[in-house]
Amino acid sequence: MISSDIIQKAITELHIKDLSKATIREVVAIAGKIEKQTGLEFIHMEMGVPGLPAAEVGVKAEIQALKNGVASIYPIIDGLPELKKEASRFIKAFVDLSVSPEGCVPVVGSMQGTFTSFLVAGQCDEKRDTILFIDPGFPVQKQQTVVLGYKYESFDVYEFRGDKLKDKLESYLSKGNISCIIYSNPNNPGWFCLKEKELQIIGELATQYDVIVLEDLAYFAMDFRKELGTPFQPPFQVSVGKYTDNYLLLISGSKAFSYAGQRIGVVAMSDQLYNRSYPGLTQRYGGGTFGSVFIHRALYAISSGTSHSAQYALAAMMKAASDGDFRFLEDVKEYGRRAQKMKAIFLKHGFEIVYDRDLDEAIADGFYFTIRYPGMSGDELMAALIPFGISAISLSTTGSNQEGLRACTSFIKDNQYDLLDERLTEFTRHRNLCL
Numbered sequence: 001m002i003s004s005d006i007i008q009k010a011i012t013e014l015h016i017k018d019l020s021k022a023t024i025r026e027v028v029a030i031a032g033k034i035e036k037q038t039g040l041e042f043i044h045m046e047m048g049v050p051g052l053p054a055a056e057v058g059v060k061a062e063i064q065a066l067k068n069g070v071a072s073i074y075p076i077i078d079g080l081p082e083l084k085k086e087a088s089r090f091i092k093a094f095v096d097l098s099v100s101p102e103g104c105v106p107v108v109g110s111m112q113g114t115f116t117s118f119l120v121a122g123q124c125d126e127k128r129d130t131i132l133f134i135d136p137g138f139p140v141q142k143q144q145t146v147v148l149g150y151k152y153e154s155f156d157v158y159e160f161r162g163d164k165l166k167d168k169l170e171s172y173l174s175k176g177n178i179s180c181i182i183y184s185n186p187n188n189p190g191w192f193c194l195k196e197k198e199l200q201i202i203g204e205l206a207t208q209y210d211v212i213v214l215e216d217l218a219y220f221a222m223d224f225r226k227e228l229g230t231p232f233q234p235p236f237q238v239s240v241g242k243y244t245d246n247y248l249l250l251i252s253g254s255k256a257f258s259y260a261g262q263r264i265g266v267v268a269m270s271d272q273l274y275n276r277s278y279p280g281l282t283q284r285y286g287g288g289t290f291g292s293v294f295i296h297r298a299l300y301a302i303s304s305g306t307s308h309s310a311q312y313a314l315a316a317m318m319k320a321a322s323d324g325d326f327r328f329l330e331d332v333k334e335y336g337r338r339a340q341k342m343k344a345i346f347l348k349h350g351f352e353i354v355y356d357r358d359l360d361e362a363i364a365d366g367f368y369f370t371i372r373y374p375g376m377s378g379d380e381l382m383a384a385l386i387p388f389g390i391s392a393i394s395l396s397t398t399g400s401n402q403e404g405l406r407a408c409t410s411f412i413k414d415n416q417y418d419l420l421d422e423r424l425t426e427f428t429r430h431r432n433l434c435l
């Protein structure tokens with residue numbers, strides 16, 4: 001067990017006032033400092049970094065593009081035509097939605113996609129100055145609203161699954177101040193997946209109240225309970241796009257293709273949204289549609305496009321996936337196998353899964369899962385596991401009202417399952433002594 005002096009020293013040196021409010025990066029830094037000082041290896045469950053090699057087909061295409069000289073040339077802000085075409089095809093192949101290539105726009109990771117979408121959605125109508133988060137969610141997206149100076153509201157969907165979602169959503173949308181709704185599916189941190197009928201509720205209400213839906217597919221098709229990886233064949237990744245025209249999809253290269261380092265993703269706007277003009281945009285920019293403002297005003301001002309070579313990589317990966325030559329989900333299924341083993345160890349030691357069900361079904365095993373320990377708050381649990389060399393983030397930082405932690409499976413090494421078991425044995429022994 002690591003002494004409290006060493007832990008306190010690391011916290012003080014990092015100028016962290018309240019451990020329970022520590023960001024993901026801060027938890028990483030604390031664990032890193034302790035590891036350096038003690039030589040003890042941590043079981044890192046805090047970072048959502050892909051733990052697998054980048055997809056080879058992407059790396060090859062990117063190297064070739066660089067050899068061909070693309071590094072010296074500014075990319076077109078709208079996106080490489082080849083990538084736009086392949087993104088549109090990929091969406092048809094795996095989501096069964098038709099989005100024109102025009103509306104498929106490369107971005108510097110989904111992060112830039114949400115930032116730009118929040119920005120433009122918030123400028124469409126001055127009365128709509130608030131973003132609605134269906135939580136729990138990815139904490140840095142709230143940080144984006146702070147940077148933008150936008151207001152947000154949020155609710156934890158834990159108590160509002162299924163039909164209950166309708167009244168809850170309507171209680172926000174009926175006020176008329178919501179510009180857009182955001183959620184991730186599969187969910188970070190809970191790894192639950194909103195079901196078809198829940199997406200139908202979101203979509204129909206979005207149309208009724210004229211709100212834009214940002215569907216964050218950072219974990220594209222990674223609900224491993226279903227075989228979502230055969231192009232142009234059901235089952236497909238479920239999407240709100242079946243139920244409303246007011247949507248945009250955020251597709252990230254980071255997790256499905258393990259391509260996080262190159263910061264590449266695609267925002268796919270429905271044709272209707274792309275072509276729609278809004279009074280707020282006309283007033284501010286003198287004209288334009290949602291799509292043209294998004295690209296030629298907002299993205300132009302923010303980064304003037306996306307890394308040229310990374311676009312070649314994503315185009316190649318999407319093409320190979322849609323052609324059926326690259327079974328991209330086979331590689332990332334490793335996260336599901338890890339989750340299964342890790343969950344079994346936690347359950348054996350008296351932990352419980354917090355977000356455990358999708359209505360009538362147990363949640364899938366995947367990139368994240370959530371845990372609680374009876375009698376402890378999430379913040380207490382996070383602090384209590386650090387002395388045993390286990391780091392994770394508290395659900396309180398994710399907009400969740402539940403007490404518990406988010407555990408990420410991506411950094412667990414093969415030798416660490418036994419270690420986790422041993423450390424949790426120590427943890428529970430210590431807990432029982434304290435009681």
Ligand SMILES: Cc1ncc(COP(=O)(O)O)c(C=O)c1O
Pocket residue numbers: 048108109110111112138184188216218251252253254260264265
């Ligand atoms: C829900 C969610 N959205 C977006 C992102 C960021 O994706 P990208 O790396 O494409 O910016 C993440 C990354 O962890 C995420 O969990």
